[in-house]
Amino acid sequence: MVRAVDRDPLWYKDAIIYETHVKAFFDANGDGIGDFGGLVEKLDYLEQLGITCLWLLPFFPSPLRDDGYDVADYRGVHPSYGTLEDFQRLVEEAHRRGIAVLIELVVNHTSDQHSWFQRARRAPPGSPLRDYYVWSDTDQRFAGARIIFTDTERSNWTWDEMAGAYYWHRFFSHQPDVNFDNRLVLEEMLGVLRFWASLGVDGFRLDAVPYLVEREGTNCENLPETHAVIRQLRAALDREFPGRMLLAEANQWPWDVRPYFGDGDECHMAFHFPVMPRIFMSLRLEDAEPIVDILRRTPPIPETCQWGLFLRNHDELTLEMVTEEERDYMVLAYARDAGQRLNLGIRRRLAPLVDNGRRRIELLSSLLFSLPGTPILYYGDEIGMGDDVLRPDRDGVRTPMQWSGGPNAGFSSAPGPSLYSQPITDPVYGHAAVNVAAQLRDPSSLLRWMRNLIRLRKQFQVFGRGTLEFVSSSNPKILAYVRRWGEDTVLCLANVSRQMQPFELDLSAFEGATPVEMLGYTAFPRIAGARYFLTLGGYGFAWFELRGARPPGAGIVAPAR
């Protein structure tokens, strides 16, 4: 058995990550809730899709008031999903197929049902057990910290009768933040990390990581003390489990995320939050500038580090990392119906966001798979699943995976009412119209297209590892960039407009090279002179391998001044 982490310590740079919730994928024991057994049964599907890393949303014992991000016990498995042995079997079976397993380390807060909290509220004030959490006599401390769940919470403090004090929480009031100023808390989290790492887990997503430590007079985000905690988690992992990966969930501007990589001694990966809404913005504005602008403002990261790219995930499409003006625009463009909005974001899936436009899904996927970083696919988006904004919170984007047009979308054999959530049934996105079985049979389906694209991406390490240079184009609707790594040079083009576009590129740096289109192996005219003329159809994209391109720096004559 070759484990991903044994092959290459930088495995995450070449990974294709697939995000799913155990409960939503497949129900093997017929009780209406997806489980580890179900995931094991569907690993062949994931292997054929081509993904190399499975990211599981929280599956720990929990009252499930935040879909498991309210952890009640860090070292167990929620009984609805199976047992710890079932989890171990999943890890083994995934590894056997060369698929790494990434799990959640909900490091900032616990459920109020966690024994640490129950113990803390009864412990004497000032005692180490009490100080597992952050307490206060007033609700006025740390006033500089914003409220994140603006639709449900009015304050980051909630009064606890039993303790006779307020406790601090950045998210729901049933999710008290732990206190990293207490050494015991760090020891606990290190213990949790070791526990899962020794079960073979390959990586950890550090949930809500900017908020670990709070200090008066600051906004309590990204503090140096928080980075010190992360360095200790990383040091332990490197020492005891080399090759395992940490992924930061820091919904921040690129320059504030940059420190989460440290000097290569904090997180290996971090999500690129700001590029995501700008991809959707470019598409609606028919202008490549928002994408170019945010990537230009993204600082370089250490050699061993990597961005995590995504189009959609289990949360709302967050609009925290855009200006107010951009936010208004996005809401107008993508969430005219108030039901589609949640907190500062938009709770919709990929396909409905782009009006089920196949070419737009392909275009955005081409960016996901060719911009610098590791792509992360949200389950169901590979078949174009829809959402349901009438369901509470983010439940509308967490519905059962649509395996077939049969009862319960082929997700479960349980009687309909016992499903954790009903499959989408509307005529456009419902399981009768959108499902895996049908798309496997249809050579032109989105699923088959996605498999193909993933296969192509995996043949070229340049996508996961290469540098990024923008190429100047005569047409603002065309996004043009080159990725280079070693011998490989790839030119990526995207037309963010609905109409066919002509454009000229300045490819003088690649004089003499032959562009070969990568999906069809068609050779295009050799590059001669500074201007290269091309056209792309509406929402079209193209990737060209530049054969015979000089490696960067080799023999390029500096332009005369």
Ligand code: GLC
């Ligand atoms: C992260 C998760 C989100 C959760 C929140 C609080 O942002 O992605 O789903 O609600 O943390 O735990």
Ligand code: CA
């Ligand atoms: Ca089940």
